[in-house]
Amino acid sequence: xxxxxxxxxxxxxxxxxxxxxxxxxxxxxxxxxxxxxxxxxxxxxxxxxxxxxxxxxxxxxxxxxxxxxxxxxxxxxxxxxxxxxxxxxxxxxxxxxxxxxxxxxxxxxxxxxxxxxxxxxxxxxxxxxxxxxxxxxxxxxxxxxxxxxxxxxxxxxxxxxxxxxxxxxxxxxxxxxxxxxxxxxxxxxxxxxxxxxxxxxxxxxxxxxxxxxxxxxxxxxxxxxxxxxxxxxxxxxxxxxxxxxxxxxxxxxxxxxxxxxxxxxxxxxxxxxxxxxxxxxxxxxxxxxxxxxxxxxxxxxxxxxxxxxxxxxxxxxxxxxxxxxxxxxxxxxxxxxxxxxxxxxxxxxxxxxxxxxxxxxxxxxxxxxxxxxxxxxxxxxxxxxxxxxxxx
Amino acid sequence: xxxxxxxxxxxxxxxxxxxxxxxxxxxxxxxxxxxxxxxxxxxxxxxxxxxxxxxxxxxxxxxxxxxxxxxxxxxxxxxxxxxxxxxxxxxxxxxxxxxxxxxxxxxxxxxxxxxxxxxxxxxxxxxxxxxxxxxxxxxxxxxxxxxxxxxxxxxxxxxxxxxxxxxxxxxxxxxxxxxxxxxxxxxxxxxxxxxxxxxxxxxxxxxxxxxxxxxxxxxxxxxxxxxxxxxxxxxxxxxxxxxxxxxxxxxxxxxxxxxxxxxxxxxxxxxxxxxxxxxxxxxxxxxxxxxxxxxxxxxxxxxxxxxxxxxxxxxxxxxxxxxxxxxxxxxxxxxxxxxxxxxxxxxxxxxxxxxxxxxxxxxxxxxxxxxxxxxxxxxxxxxxxxxxxxxxxxxxxxxxxxxxxxxxxxxxxxxxxxxxxxxxxxxxxxxxxxxxxxxxxxxxxxxxxxxxxxxxxxxxxxxxxxxxxxxxxxxxxxxxxxxxxxxxxxxxxxxxxxxxxx
Numbered sequence: 001x002x003x004x005x006x007x008x009x010x011x012x013x014x015x016x017x018x019x020x021x022x023x024x025x026x027x028x029x030x031x032x033x034x035x036x037x038x039x040x041x042x043x044x045x046x047x048x049x050x051x052x053x054x055x056x057x058x059x060x061x062x063x064x065x066x067x068x069x070x071x072x073x074x075x076x077x078x079x080x081x082x083x084x085x086x087x088x089x090x091x092x093x094x095x096x097x098x099x100x101x102x103x104x105x106x107x108x109x110x111x112x113x114x115x116x117x118x119x120x121x122x123x124x125x126x127x128x129x130x131x132x133x134x135x136x137x138x139x140x141x142x143x144x145x146x147x148x149x150x151x152x153x154x155x156x157x158x159x160x161x162x163x164x165x166x167x168x169x170x171x172x173x174x175x176x177x178x179x180x181x182x183x184x185x186x187x188x189x190x191x192x193x194x195x196x197x198x199x200x201x202x203x204x205x206x207x208x209x210x211x212x213x214x215x216x217x218x219x220x221x222x223x224x225x226x227x228x229x230x231x232x233x234x235x236x237x238x239x240x241x242x243x244x245x246x247x248x249x250x251x252x253x254x255x256x257x258x259x260x261x262x263x264x265x266x267x268x269x270x271x272x273x274x275x276x277x278x279x280x281x282x283x284x285x286x287x288x289x290x291x292x293x294x295x296x297x298x299x300x301x302x303x304x305x306x307x308x309x310x311x312x313x314x315x316x317x318x319x320x321x322x323x324x325x326x327x328x329x330x331x332x333x334x335x336x337x338x339x340x341x342x343x344x345x346x347x348x349x350x351x352x353x354x355x356x357x358x359x360x361x362x363x364x365x366x367x368x369x370x371x372x373x374x375x376x377x378x379x380x381x382x383x384x385x386x387x388x389x390x391x392x
Numbered sequence: 393x394x395x396x397x398x399x400x401x402x403x404x405x406x407x408x409x410x411x412x413x414x415x416x417x418x419x420x421x422x423x424x425x426x427x428x429x430x431x432x433x434x435x436x437x438x439x440x441x442x443x444x445x446x447x448x449x450x451x452x453x454x455x456x457x458x459x460x461x462x463x464x465x466x467x468x469x470x471x472x473x474x475x476x477x478x479x480x481x482x483x484x485x486x487x488x489x490x491x492x493x494x495x496x497x498x499x500x501x502x503x504x505x506x507x508x509x510x511x512x513x514x515x516x517x518x519x520x521x522x523x524x525x526x527x528x529x530x531x532x533x534x535x536x537x538x539x540x541x542x543x544x545x546x547x548x549x550x551x552x553x554x555x556x557x558x559x560x561x562x563x564x565x566x567x568x569x570x571x572x573x574x575x576x577x578x579x580x581x582x583x584x585x586x587x588x589x590x591x592x593x594x595x596x597x598x599x600x601x602x603x604x605x606x607x608x609x610x611x612x613x614x615x616x617x618x619x620x621x622x623x624x625x626x627x628x629x630x631x632x633x634x635x636x637x638x639x640x641x642x643x644x645x646x647x648x649x650x651x652x653x654x655x656x657x658x659x660x661x662x663x664x665x666x667x668x669x670x671x672x673x674x675x676x677x678x679x680x681x682x683x684x685x686x687x688x689x690x691x692x693x694x695x696x697x698x699x700x701x702x703x704x705x706x707x708x709x710x711x712x713x714x715x716x717x718x719x720x721x722x723x724x725x726x727x728x729x730x731x732x733x734x735x736x737x738x739x740x741x742x743x744x745x746x747x748x749x750x751x752x753x754x755x756x757x758x759x760x761x762x763x764x765x766x767x768x769x770x771x772x773x774x775x776x777x778x779x780x781x782x783x784x785x786x787x788x789x790x791x792x793x794x795x796x797x798x799x800x801x802x803x804x805x806x807x808x809x810x811x812x813x814x815x816x817x818x819x820x821x822x823x824x825x826x827x828x829x830x831x832x833x834x835x836x837x838x839x840x841x842x843x844x845x846x847x848x849x850x851x852x853x854x855x856x857x858x859x860x861x862x863x864x865x866x867x868x869x870x871x872x873x874x875x876x877x878x879x880x881x882x883x884x885x886x887x888x889x890x891x892x893x894x
Contacts, residue, residue, distance in 0.1 A: 248845035251723040280842050281506045363858035374869035
């Protein structure tokens with residue numbers, strides 16, 4: 001039954017993409033700065049296709065956040081009103097025009113970095129995974145200038161930050177980085193977990209490097225908030241797959257869908273890595289809690305989200321926890337890396353690679369062919385034999 | 393009958409790990425029957441020859457000095473005691489062979505090695521046996537004698553396991569590898585010695601049963617290991633306070649107690665065997681194996697095909713079991729205990745099914761068809777594991793069944809294509825190639841897993857089994873074309889035997 005579903009989903013991906021799917025897009029990355037205070041800026045990724053445009057607006061105004069807006073015209077534009085945006089009432093500071101072209105919009109806010117002490121927890125699935133240290137609020141981080149890290153060749157940019165107040169000096173030699181990358185066509189990066197991306201997606205890689213942990217066996221977690229429609233929250237789907245070719249021994253793909261397809265999605269493999277090479281020996285499990293509704297004032301406020309969506313919003317949040325008390329962890333090399341995709345349309349699904357299909361085809365075909373050929377040979381041989389027998 | 397009997401003797405010179413169910417398969421040709429038949433078998437078991445005359449002598453009447461049944465070598469009670477010792481003789485080596493598989497996650501985590509290096513632990517076990525399976529019988533017969541041979545091999549197993557454990561305690565992976573190498577030297581040859589003991593004590597008596605029991609004991613050893621070591625590790629972890637290489641080393645050291653137990657059995661057997669020799673004037677057991685490497689050039693094409701079938705098949709079973717535990721936890725979401733249980737099911741099934749399939753193949757003949765069935769079933773089972781999310785118990789039970797069937801149908805075929813005097817060489821060669829295949833494929837499997845994951849690994853195993861399948865088909869065709877005797881039914885074999893007798 002499950003395999004049938006798998007097969008169906010494979011067929012679905014082979015079918016033409018939904019409303020917004022485009023093979024290739026003209027992708028541009030632009031840093032939009034405040035004229036008055038150039039340290040305040042936004043990263044605008046515009047992916048223009050033949051009949052649609054996707055806008056991703058990343059910003060570190062407040063906690064790191066991203067707006068995701070899909071329009072059904074190649075000519076939509078983003079308008080930023082900085083004086084509104086940095087005011088205490090930022091409503092209307094960000095707009096995508098024309099407004100009626102918007103097909104889908106949502107946002108993600110990365111609100112807090114958690115740290116747990118896993119020393120005395122043997123149960124890997126325990127929630128929370130140990131005694132919690134006070135979390136770092138990402139709204140109180142200072143972020144390096146995004147312009148310096150902008151790389152038009154790879155369509156990527158990095159937000160790198162550390163707490164403004166760091167009394168313990170935990171971030172003295174370390175940082176938390178959000179690396180954003182957009183794609184003009186589909187493909188797969190060389191770095192694990194090698195998520196399949198399309199022109200409709202962009203990738204976020206969260207790296208925590210060199211930060212001194214507060215315990216010997218500290219686990220880190222990330223709180224992610226998003227917009228809900230009404231009081232209900234979108235759900236995290238855990239898809240089991242047979243294919244771990246691109247992320248060895250990871251047979252699961254998690255995704256958050258904001259509505260019925262095609263809509264926006266966030267997709268990740270439940271794995272993080274404790275070493276830069278991202279091999280199997282450094283793979284840590286990544287556990288996601290389910291989404292729970294939360295009140296806006298309980299979360300650090302994101303001016304970007306408020307500027308686009310206004311102040312009347314339902315928020316949902318969920319936590320990602322990286323690693324377990326046993327196995328590789330952040331403590332190995334003070335390194336943690338986790339990746340996700342953000343996009344619009346049908347989430348990409350891995351298909352069996354042609355190499356796998358080729359090998360299986362040969363492996364099953366060769367003995368069958370041999371049997372066939374041999375059978376024919378034996379039959380003909382016998383016939384020949386019986387025909388010539390009477391001569392004797 | 394004599395052919396069959398000789399086959400049994402040769403089988404005694406082979407390791408059981410790689411030869412599951414064979415002894416039973418062959419010996420069960422004459423299922424427990426009237427006493428005369430067994431006596432006849434006893435004589436048939438002896439390869440003729442002047443210097444062998446003493447060995448087959450009927451059991452000496454009980455010594456006049458009335459010994460209690462348990463201490464009297466000629467009584468059943470005493471033989472049962474010996475049987476118990478024989479069974480536990482192999483227990484340690486079977487228990488410890490699959491220690492790495494049972495502790496895969498722990499070994500990789502605590503020693504900080506990737507899967508490729510982890511699989512070297514299996515490869516190092518196989519390397520010495522590429523050569524040793526030619527000499528195991530020779531060493532037992534000519535150099536050490538059965539008693540000292542058994543003790544020496546047991547010592548190798550013990551020392552190997554201790555060194556393996558020390559490697560964990562000192563966090564030296566090379567030392568662990570070396571331990572497995574030493575363990576490998578002892579392990580396979582110990583199985584040869586164990587079989588020789590069995591033939592020497594039970595030929596013409598309860599030999600079927602004894603081989604069966606020894607095999608079951610081997611499987612029980614593997615199964616207990618799979619299901620016990622993880623638990624043991626967590627207990628050691630609890631008492632030492634934290635997981636780590638020391639915990640791993642201590643756990644393995646505790647596992648090594650089974651090897652000490654085996655060594656004690658070896659010593660006890662040596663004493664009892666010597667005592668029996670004194671009381672019953674019984675000779676030391678011999679494998680009767682004759683190995684002549686120059687025979688290789690005379691091996692026929694079907695025999696080479698049988699070798700290929702054997703290698704292609706077993707490399708898709710043993711390395712898979714070695715790597716299976718994590719596969720079941722990650723892909724199917726099994727708990728650690730459940731994964732251990734399912735990973736040992738192949739062994740669990742083969743324990744009772746080997747005799748059944750042995751009888752089945754004996755009664756029906758048609759070995760190639762049975763081998764074909766087994767290989768196709770294995771292929772199907774690997775396909776299920778690779779491409780579906782169906783409950784893996786189905787696939788693993790199929791694998792267990794086909795594994796038992798293959799052993800019963802494949803190994804006896806060698807005896808049909810090789811003249812009697814070359815049987816020892818043929819079987820030695822078959823085991824050697826198999827060990828070579830296992831060593832190489834173990835390493836390759838680890839590399840594939842690290843780079844491309846389990847799906848690709850399964851596809852690789854499918855390719856191996858399919859290669860084996862290709863050879864089975866070819867063997868069928870060649871046999872058919874040459875009018876060979878491999879696929880005769882049991883009745884045809886009887887008729888031929890009768891016509892030869894006339």
